Amino acid sequence: MMFAVFASLSLALVLGWFGRRSIAVACMALCFGLAVAEFLWEIYSPEYGFRMPWIQTRVIDGPFAPDLAVAQLTQPRGDLS
Amino acid sequence: MSENTMTAGMASLKQPGVRTLPAVLNHLYLLAMMTVIAGILTAAMVMQYVWGELPCPLCLLQRAAMLGVCFGIMQQFRHGLSNRNTGVSLLFTVFLLVVSVRQTLLDIYPRPDHEYVGSAIFGLHMPVWSVLIALALLIALAFELIFWGGKDHMREARLADHPPIRALATAVSLYVIALALINFGSVVLQCGVSECHTFGYALLDSLTGAPATSN
Numbered sequence: 001m002m003f004a005v006f007a008s009l010s011l012a013l014v015l016g017w018f019g020r021r022s023i024a025v026a027c028m029a030l031c032f033g034l035a036v037a038e039f040l041w042e043i044y045s046p047e048y049g050f051r052m053p054w055i056q057t058r059v060i061d062g063p064f065a066p067d068l069a070v071a072q073l074t075q076p077r078g079d080l081s
Numbered sequence: 082m083s084e085n086t087m088t089a090g091m092a093s094l095k096q097p098g099v100r101t102l103p104a105v106l107n108h109l110y111l112l113a114m115m116t117v118i119a120g121i122l123t124a125a126m127v128m129q130y131v132w133g134e135l136p137c138p139l140c141l142l143q144r145a146a147m148l149g150v151c152f153g154i155m156q157q158f159r160h161g162l163s164n165r166n167t168g169v170s171l172l173f174t175v176f177l178l179v180v181s182v183r184q185t186l187l188d189i190y191p192r193p194d195h196e197y198v199g200s201a202i203f204g205l206h207m208p209v210w211s212v213l214i215a216l217a218l219l220i221a222l223a224f225e226l227i228f229w230g231g232k233d234h235m236r237e238a239r240l241a242d243h244p245p246i247r248a249l250a251t252a253v254s255l256y257v258i259a260l261a262l263i264n265f266g267s268v269v270l271q272c273g274v275s276e277c278h279t280f281g282y283a284l285l286d287s288l289t290g291a292p293a294t295s296n
Contacts (some may be wrong), residue, residue: 002138005145005263013152013258021160025169028152032172035145039180042138043187052086054190 004042005031104238107162107229108246114221115154115253118147121214122260126208129267134199138277139184143211144264146180149173150218151257158250161236162229167222174218181211 012027024042120145128134136144153170168251185208199207240247270282 002141002268002272002277005142006261006268009145009152010258010261010265013148013155013261016152016155016159017254017258021156021158024152024156028149028169030138031145032149032176035176038138038181039142039176043141043183048093052186054192055186 001034001040005034005038008034094204101242103232104231104281105243105246107225108158108238108240108243110225110229110248111154111157112250114244115220115257118218119150119253119257119260120190122147122257122264126260126263126267128199128207132200135279135281137184137279139180139187139275140207141264141268142180143177143184143208146173146177147214148244148257148261148264149176151254155254155257158240158254162238163236164226164230167225167230171219171222174215174222177211178215178219181208181215184208184213189215196204 008027008031012024012031015027016024040050115190123138125136125144129136150170150173153166153168153173156166156169160166188206188208202210205213240250268277270284271277273282273284
């Protein structure tokens with residue numbers, strides 16, 4: 001489908017340059033529709049659908065965990081002392 | 082203000098120099114916008130052909146969106162200044178923003194087989210740059226409408242009245258058309274008529290019988 005997106009886009013730009021305004025706008029509208037369809041097809045996952053579970057958050061009902069870096073700095077380094 | 086002063090003011094507004102200055106500024110503004118977009122597309126193609134970083138499908142859609150913005154600007158040059166053409170550019174700018182934000186969110190959390198494609202430039206990867214570019218274009222188009230939108234006499238302004246700007250606009254427009262045609266050829270080589278991958282140029286590999294290599 002990417003082929004069709006760029007084919008209609010190139011055609012629209014060339015026709016627009018040569019003054020065929022109505023056909024160029026029609027080609028650009030076709031290009032936009034194809035690009036939206038291609039985008040939706042690309043981001044759709046059979047597993048997740050259109051969702052993005054890797055950035056979903058859940059309610060944290062407990063206290064915040066101490067920052068890992070701060071915890072490492074404050075821990076005694078027994079092997080060096 | 083006396084009547085004579087008002088009459089003189091109206092007469093000065095009817096002078097061609099006074100009336101065409103906003104149109105000249107609008108044309109220069111649009112020309113600058115299209116030149117910046119052409120520069121961004123050129124940089125993307127240098128990354129593809131010189132550094133060997135093949136664009137992902139969403140990256141290709143972002144290129145198509147930028148070329149769509151250029152289409153709206155070129156229509157302004159060819160057929161006169163119009164809010165309708167600005168609307169075309171605006172539509173593709175919003176599409177660019179949606180695609181680039183979705184791609185940024187796709188790889189924002191490190192996990193296996195998901196990382197930002199391509200090299201980082203000034204610490205930011207291309208999808209993040211695309212978000213910034215889309216926002217800059219939205220702001221630029223908003224300023225164009227604020228300064229030059231809704232003025233009927235601007236529709237009669239023609240580039241032919243200003244040969245130097247016309248020559249520059251023609252050169253940049255032809256360059257953008259050339260970029261679109263090169264991108265089209267590149268998509269044909271990379272994707273053929275089926276799904277796009279970043280492993281290599283699928284059509285070339287199938288013609289030469291070479292296995293697809295991962296970058």
